[in-house]
Amino acid sequence: MNILLWHMHAAWTSSLVQGKHRYLIPVTPDRGPFGRGRARTYDWPDTVEERTPAQLADDDIDVVIAQSPEEVELATRWIGRRVGRDIPLVYVEHNTPKGAVPDSRHPMADRDDVVVAHVTHFNAAFWDTGATRCTVIEHGIQTPVPRWTGELDRIGVAINEPVRRWRTTGTDLLPRFAAVAPVDVFGIDAAALPERLGLPGEAVVGHDDPPQAAMHAAMARRRLYLHPHRWTSLGLSLLEAMAMGMPAVVFATTDAIAAVPPQAGVLSTNLDELVDGARWLVEDASAAARVGRKAAEAVRARYGVDRFLADWDRLLEEATCG
Known part of the structure; x- marks a missing residue:
C-alpha cells in the first residue's frame, strides 16, 4: 500500500x-x-x-x-x-x-x-x-543492538522537553533519585535541565537529543532505567531499555502496570518505594542483572x-x- x-x-x-x-x-x-x-x-x-x-x-x-x-x-x-x-x-x-x-x-x-x-x-x-x-x-519495538552492562553506577532516563513538561514527566522528582546516584537525562532540550534544577556538580546531566543508536549505547551502560512519568502514554524508551536488559524503576501509572511485571522492575505509586528500589539496584549489581533479564523477557513476549x-x-x- x-x-x-x-x-x-x-x-x-x-x-x-x-x-x-x-x-x-x-x-x-x-x-x-x-x-x-x-x-x-x-x-x-x-x-x-x-x-x-x-x-x-x-x-x-x-x-x-x-x-x-x-x-x-x-x-x-x-x-x-x-x-x-x-x-x-x-x-x-x-x-x-x-x-x-x-x-x-x-x-x-x-x-x-x-x-x-x-x-x-x-x-x-x-x-x-x-x-x-x-x-x-x-x-x-525493534530490540536495540546494545546489551545492558550496567557498568556505571548511574541512573538513565529519557524525557523529551523535561523542563517544559515538568510534572507531567516527573522531572521535578529527579533530585530525589539524584541523591541515590547521578542521573543522566536523554532527550530533546535535556541540556537545559541541570540549570533549571539547580543541583550541585553532576547530580543530573542532560544529553540533548542524541541519535537513537548513540542513546541506546550510552543507556545500556547505566545501572538502571528510571521512568518517573506521572501522566503520559506508555513510553517506547522504557520498552527499549527493558529490551536491552535494563532493570526499571517505574511509576505505576497509565499502562506501565501492564508493561512491567513485578519481577521485571520496581513498580509503585509510592515515591519512597521507588527511591529505595533505585538504591537497591544501584548497590546490588547481581540483582539488577537478574531483574533486567526478566525485563527483556517481558518485552519480547508482549511488544x-x-x-x-x-x-x-x-x-x-x-x-x-x-
Whole structure:
C-alpha cells in the first residue's frame, strides 16, 4: 500500500515503517511539525519517501494515517479528496487524555468515517470516543543492538522537553533519585535541565537529543532505567531499555502496570518505594542483572515488532477493503 503518514513520533514510526508498504512522509521547507520529512536521528528504510504537498496531490494514496486533527485537515487539502470518505482514514491516538480525564472527549468522537487506533488499552478506556470505531494496537519495538552492562553506577532516563513538561514527566522528582546516584537525562532540550534544577556538580546531566543508536549505547551502560512519568502514554524508551536488559524503576501509572511485571522492575505509586528500589539496584549489581533479564523477557513476549506489524496489516486491510 501507499500510506500517507506524518513524522510525529519518530520512535513509534520507526517500528511502523519496517512493514512491507511505501510510506509517504510530508516535508515542507521549514520542516515544521507537519512537514518534518524523514527522521534524522533514526535509520529508516528506503521505502520511506519524503513528499511535498504538491507531490501528494498527484500520488496514488491508499490510506491516510493521521495522528492529530490538523493532519486530517491537511490531508484533505493536500490530496484534494475527502479523507475518511474518498480515502480510508486511521487515526492513531498516542496520548493520555488531558483536562477532566473521566469525561475527556476525543476529537474523533462520534464519527463513522475513521477508525481510532489507541496505542494502549489504558488510553482506549479513558478517552470518550462515543460511537467511533476503536481498536488497540499495542507498541512494537525493534530490540536495540546494545546489551545492558550496567557498568556505571548511574541512573538513565529519557524525557523529551523535561523542563517544559515538568510534572507531567516527573522531572521535578529527579533530585530525589539524584541523591541515590547521578542521573543522566536523554532527550530533546535535556541540556537545559541541570540549570533549571539547580543541583550541585553532576547530580543530573542532560544529553540533548542524541541519535537513537548513540542513546541506546550510552543507556545500556547505566545501572538502571528510571521512568518517573506521572501522566503520559506508555513510553517506547522504557520498552527499549527493558529490551536491552535494563532493570526499571517505574511509576505505576497509565499502562506501565501492564508493561512491567513485578519481577521485571520496581513498580509503585509510592515515591519512597521507588527511591529505595533505585538504591537497591544501584548497590546490588547481581540483582539488577537478574531483574533486567526478566525485563527483556517481558518485552519480547508482549511488544515484538513482528506482532505489531501484523496487527497493523490487519487493520489497514480492513480499512481499505471496507
